[in-house]
Amino acid sequence: MEQILNILIADDNPSDRILLKAILSQFGHNVISAVDGQEAVEKFNPNTIQLVCLDVKMPRKDGWEAALEIQQTAGDLFVPIIFLSGVADPIALSNCLRIGGTDFISKPYSPALITAKLNAIVRLLVMQKTLEEQRDAMSLYNEQLVHDQNVAKVVYENITHSNCLKDPALSTVHYGTHTFNGDVILAAYKPNGGMHLLLGDFTGHGLSAAIGALPLADIFFDWTKKGFLMRQIIPEINARLKSILPANMFCSAAFVDIKVNNKSIEIWNGGLPDLLFFSQQSKAPARFESKNLPLGILPPDVFECQIDPVTFVPGDRLVVFSDGVYEAQDKSGAMFCHSVLNPLYEGEIADDQALDWMVEQLTKEGVLENPHDDISCLSVRLDTNIGIESPDRGVPTSHHEAPADFSFEYVLNADSLRNTDPLPYVLQIITTVPGLSSFSSQIFMILSELYSNALEHGVLGLSSYKKSSSDGFSQYYDEREQRLAALTEGYVKISVKVTSSGNERVLALYVEDSGDGFDYQNISFDMSNSELLYNRGLALLDQLCHKLEFSKGGRGVTAYYHWQVGQES
Amino acid sequence: MVESSFDDKTECLTILVDGRFDYSCHKLFKEAFVSAKKAASVYEIDLSRVTYLDSSALGMLLLLRDHAGGEKADVRLKKPNGAVLDILKIANFHRLFDIEE
The missing domain is CATH 3.30.565.10 (Histidine kinase-like ATPase, C-terminal domain)
Structure with a gap:
């Protein structure tokens, strides 16, 4: 570990100064001399000097003051300081070491001791330099990663949010554990009125979980727009996910088709906690349990769709949430589904308050501060005008129209x-x-x-x-x-x-x-x-x-x- | 924690998972069935000591099922506790695995 250093030495005693300079020069180092602390501060340049040696007692500015100023000039750069001292001033020396001196060399000088200490300093400098390089590389890498993630996030959101979640019938809650997360909520108007809704939860968290949402959203929006039915879209999504996702990845999801013509909804639940249907006729909500395997597990030839139909009257409500809510733990360690959520299941919470109430419980039990899983909830107020009188249905454009026959x-x-x-x-x-x-x-x-x-x-x-x-x-x-x-x-x-x-x-x-x-x-x-x-x-x-x-x-x-x-x- | 043992007579690979069955078990669980000396004909996953299981654990079970032959695989999930059984049922995993309560 041979390295030539630029060393600044300051000592008011000419003979000590010349002796040290001679010893250091002998090892091939470049030495810059100063006669006191003041001159040392003036000659110090953090970009060229790698090591500073200061006598403790000097006129105009002593070693302690000079060291402080030099450290300030050096800023983030690491420049070790070695104090030079006689045996007569142990207290001054300990003060100097306390403010950050790296080491000290006692007078009279022993060439063997100085060699050993210099070697140690060189090793320290090399280590420091390696660390700095790694730190810079890491922060560059991290910056790049954050940049990439932000770009990807824009693309991701454009695809997964090109929907009608702003419809007044819908309210949603969404807490992700990462920049990206594995939960998606999709909503799209059907061409003949009504709406398709999907709440999905991919295995795992973060980018790897989010990536499967892209083909899912793509098929969902495209096929809904073209007028395909829920029972045609679900198998298509399943087949696509099965073919692109690794074996251990899948998507638990609920698909809801709101049919305004005959005031009914159809529910497909594959791997999500029970969907809750609040009818005005009964207090407790009807529960629609998962009757299907999640999407992306079964090959297309054995995939089947178990769908539950329900009729509704305007004002009924459907509530869907991911297992981030269901499996969240309350402060006593019990899962939400067995403790906190009971009043909801028993119909003691007004259905239009359900989402706010859930967020309140999640906050109270400390789940939102440290979520283990992505959390998504969706609530729909069912009505017959959904997707019919909605303002952002897509404005028709007028253009030159050729006759058709x-x-x-x-x-x-x-x-x-x-x-x-x-x-x-x-x-x-x-x-x-x-x-x-x-x-x-x-x-x-x-x-x-x-x-x-x-x-x-x-x-x-x-x-x-x-x-x-x-x-x-x-x-x-x-x-x-x-x-x-x-x-x-x-x-x-x-x-x-x-x-x-x-x-x-x-x-x-x-x-x-x-x-x-x-x-x-x-x-x-x-x-x-x-x-x-x-x-x-x-x-x-x-x-x-x-x-x-x-x-x-x-x-x-x-x-x-x-x-x-x-x-x- | 994940432990595994292989019974030469019955060609049964038993994997026992202890505590939380989540992503942190991923490496050990996968090693347990990939690195087995002989191909097993039966897989028994002892879940009796699992306190909690998340979706990545479900994913690992699917990975094992794939490894064991997919549709033809004989994979038995043994003695899950109430909460774990609940999660397996929501995911409809009883259609893919033998669950022995």
Whole structure:
């Protein structure tokens, strides 16, 4: 560990000064001399001097004062100071060492002792330099990391937050343990009104947990916008996560589909604590337990969707939270689910206060100061206007609109009826018509009402009177599934025709089924009786369309939709 | 803490986890089944001394299941306490593992 040092020495005794300089020079070091403390301070330059030797007793400025000033000049740079002293002044020496002197050399000088001490100092300097370099490298690395994380965070938030979480029906609480976290809350309006919601919790915390949220959010938003159903989106997300995540990573999640047309929600719970449904009719909330494996575990061929349907009346509320809440520990060490949350489960907390109350409990029990897990809660006030009158639905843009004139027919026979949902594809073709894309939500709603009527009442022969009670409502959907699975005969034909005349555009949607038809003469389009769980579909259609026309004894329905171009819509 | 033992006769690898079963066990748990001398035909995970289990522990169990042959794996989770069983049930892990209470 050979190193040439620039050494500043200060001693008012000329013979001692010259002797020390001679000894140090002999080892090859460069020596700068000063006759007292004042001169030493003036000659000290922290960038060139690596070691300072100060006599304790000097005129003008003694070693103690000079050392203080030199340390101040040196700032963050480490410059060791060695005091030179005779045996006569032990107290002065101890004072000097106390303020940060590295060592001392006693007079008269012994070349052997000085060599040993210099070697020790050189080692110290080398170590110090290595440490400084490592520290600088670390802080540079950390800066880089923070920068990268911030950039990634912007991208991450753009993808996971391009949603409608600001909708007045929703309130959310979110506490992450890191810059990134493994919890996501996603919400998106469906093209035919209503909303899809997803609260997800990926294994682990931090960046590695957050990364899976990107494909999840991507599929969620994209497929919802295109009009796919919850039971189509969930398997897609599962398959994608299964193919990209390592075996030990998965996403516990709850998916909620709010259907405003028939005042119902559908709940899929895979690995999250029970969802709580607060109905105004009963005190304690209904609990919807996890009936599915989390997303990203099962391969697509064995994945299944266990979904719970529920009907709601405006004002009912759904509360969802991640296991960060459920498994949080109170001050006595008990898990929240067995202690703190009991009043919530028993219905003693007003449902619209549930979130605030939970945050209060988490704060009180000290969980938020030191969270072990990411914490997310979501509360939805259910209503029939969700996703219909929302302000940020996306403003339609007016642009030059070319005339359109086309038609197509799409016939689905039994096999296809079982296995496909034609609506997103049909919608996609229709919305290629210039100007029509701004009405896509209404078109989709008309199309999906017509199609589900044709399929459920026509082809499958289900009676909508079944839906008149809440129990019957879920029976109805069970039966729909059974009959559809067993379907061997039947068809639904969808015909689309778009015509233009001047500024007027007309879309004619014709849907025909293989069923028995129905008595359309006596149908009531009265929406005032909105408590009815059935028949609301046709009344709704009547309002949305310009004209509704039945044919073939009720087996065929044509909906006419008119719009104008060349004006602000 | 993670301990493991291999029974040559039954080709059963037993892994015992003690205390909190979370990310801190990751290395030891993985070593316990990856570094076994012989391939086991049965895996028994003794959870009787586990006080708490988090989602990364669930992930480790999935990793073990994968290692043991996925769908064909014979992995038994033994004697989880109430809280642990609760977590396993929420995740629907009884569909992937034999849980012996």
